[in-house]
Amino acid sequence: MRVGVIGHGAIGSYLVDHIVSTDGLELSFVLTRTPVADVPWPATSELTEELLDGTDLVIEAAHPDIIATYGEQILSHADLMVVSAGGLVDDVRREQLVASARKHGRRIVVPYGALTGLESLAGRPSAWRSATITFVKPPQAFEPAPSDVRNSSVLYDGPVRGVAARYPRNVNAMVTFALATVGLDEARAVLVSDPSQSFATLDFTVTGKDGGTLHVTKNQPLIGVSGSEMPDAIVHSLRMHAGGRPGLWFG
Structure with missing residues (x-):
């Protein structure tokens, strides 16, 4: 599988190292705004048709705007893994991307990331009646930072x-x-800044139409704005995709 990576920050560089050291994976290119010197793989600041030709999967690990700029172009050649899931919030854009994926026989894959139990959730979306997710993080983990950090x-x-x-x-x-x-308008989000926290806490509850509930709480150290498990979680999603079990996907 030939894999292109967009972004070369903490997650992107981790992905690149994994791809170049893993049998069965080949790094097609790395798209990054910051020049990367003395590397044995194609690094570029411009995504071209030539780079995409022969690429099987492109992993976006940079910013939601990448999806709007390059999403349809990528899907005309390869599957697209969207790390910055905020790029799929706009309904019109998401439907355009899904239509493009279907037209070209491609998939839009949303990786596991910090969300433990994604397969259980995505496997039966019509069964859920309500859903609430809460993040508690220290102020420095937010971008933009909260006005009150004390x-x-x-x-x-x-x-x-x-x-x-x-x-x-x-x-x-x-x-x-x-x-x-239950969807972007029905799912409830609670975001809490807490200076007493050194870890990030993710807590979610879903209630089924049958009255059953699923409740998950996870505490994780932070790397920048993300949990420390994030790079490994994206690699896990890459392995699952290569094995034909992509988790949450569209197309």
């Missing part, structure tokens, strides 16, 4: 669609959760 405060409480517009780099798991369950 006191605990609720930064947002409402539909997932709204929080994605305010904190596009902090809420990928929330968007994935909403897409896998």
Whole structure:
């Protein structure tokens, strides 16, 4: 499988190292705004048809805007793994991308990331009646930073669609959760800044139409705005995709 990577930050560089050291995977290209010197693989700041030809999967690990800029171009050649799930919040854009994926026989894959239990959620989305997801993080883990960094405060409480517009780099798991369950307007997001926290806490509850519930809580150290497990989780999603079990996907 030939894999292209967009972004060369903490997640992108980790993916590149994994791909070049794994049998059965070949690095097609790395798209990055910052020049990368003295590397044995194609690094570029411009995505071209030539690079995409022969590429099987492109992993976006940069910013939601990448999906709007390059999504349809990528899907005309390869499957697309969207790490910045906020790029799928706009319904019109998402449907355009899904239509493009279907036209070209491709898939849009949303990786597991911080969301434990994605397969259980995505496997039966019509069964859920309500869904709530809460993030509690220290102030420095938010981008943009909260105005009050000394006191605990609720930064947002409402539909997932709204929080994605305010904190596009902090809420990928929330968007994935909403897409896998009751939708962006029905899933509730609660975002809390707490200076007493050194870890990130993710807590979600889904209630089924049969009255049953699923409740998951996870505490994780942080790397920047993401949990420390994020790079490994994306690699896990890559392995699952290569094995034909992509988790949450469209197309």
